Amino acid sequence: MEKKYGVQKTEQEWEEQLSAEEYYVLRQKGTERPHTGQYNLHFENGDYHCKACNALLFKSDHKFESGCGWPSFDQAVEGAIEYIRDTSHGMIRTETLCANCGSHLGHVFNDGPRETTGQRYCINSVSIDFDSAE
Numbered sequence: 001m002e003k004k005y006g007v008q009k010t011e012q013e014w015e016e017q018l019s020a021e022e023y024y025v026l027r028q029k030g031t032e033r034p035h036t037g038q039y040n041l042h043f044e045n046g047d048y049h050c051k052a053c054n055a056l057l058f059k060s061d062h063k064f065e066s067g068c069g070w071p072s073f074d075q076a077v078e079g080a081i082e083y084i085r086d087t088s089h090g091m092i093r094t095e096t097l098c099a100n101c102g103s104h105l106g107h108v109f110n111d112g113p114r115e116t117t118g119q120r121y122c123i124n125s126v127s128i129d130f131d132s133a134e
Contacts, residue, residue, distance in 0.1 A: 007053040007101035018052065025124045026052050026103040029095070034069025037125025042071070045133040048123075055100035056080060057128065058121070064113060066120055071128070073121040074112045081121075083108070096121060103127065 009017070014027050024030035039048070048058040048071075057080045058073045066072035079099060086095040086107065096105045105127045112120035 003102065005100060005102045006055075009101075014052065022051055022126050025126045026105075029104040030124075031106075032070075032124045032126050037070060039071040039123075039125040039128060039130060040069060041065070042130065044130070047131045047133070048073075048128045049131060050098040050101060050103060050105070051127050051129050052103040053098060053101035054129070055098055057098065057105070058123070060133070062116075066112070066122070068120070068122055070106065071123045071125055072112070073123065074116040074119055076121060081105070081108075096123070 011027065015023050018026060021032065025032060043063060045060050047056055047060065049056055056077050058076055062073045062075045064072055064074060082097040082099045082102070084095040084097060086093045093107045096108050097103060098105060106121065106123040109120045109122060110118055112118050
């Protein structure tokens with residue numbers, strides 16, 4: 001049985017709404033190349049939203065430079081993320097999806113800053129939009 005999300009669209013509707021790269025990452029669980037995303041080294045104050053449905057996902061005060069090549073956060077907005085066990089590519093990881101529309105965002109790892117949560121949400125830039133607080 002397929003999970004029902006707050007935002008429901010057909011794959012054709014998603015494909016019409018999103019660019020080819022956005023569709024590949026958000027709907028086909030792809031990954032953008034490291035060090036290429038617009039939000040990797042972006043540290044303005046504001047909020048990060050799902051590119052597919054505009055749900056609030058992350059706050060800028062939880063973003064940090066991890067050196068991994070993708071935007072990294074030490075925590076998500078409560079209830080914004082769905083966590084799925086991912087055993088693809090011969091690894092065991094935790095995939096992160098937007099809890100509002102089911103779009104793929106990236107993965108979360110337990111190698112983040114120990115002085116905060118210890119988590120590193122490794123998120124594709126193409127899967128998020130930024131709203132400045134200024």
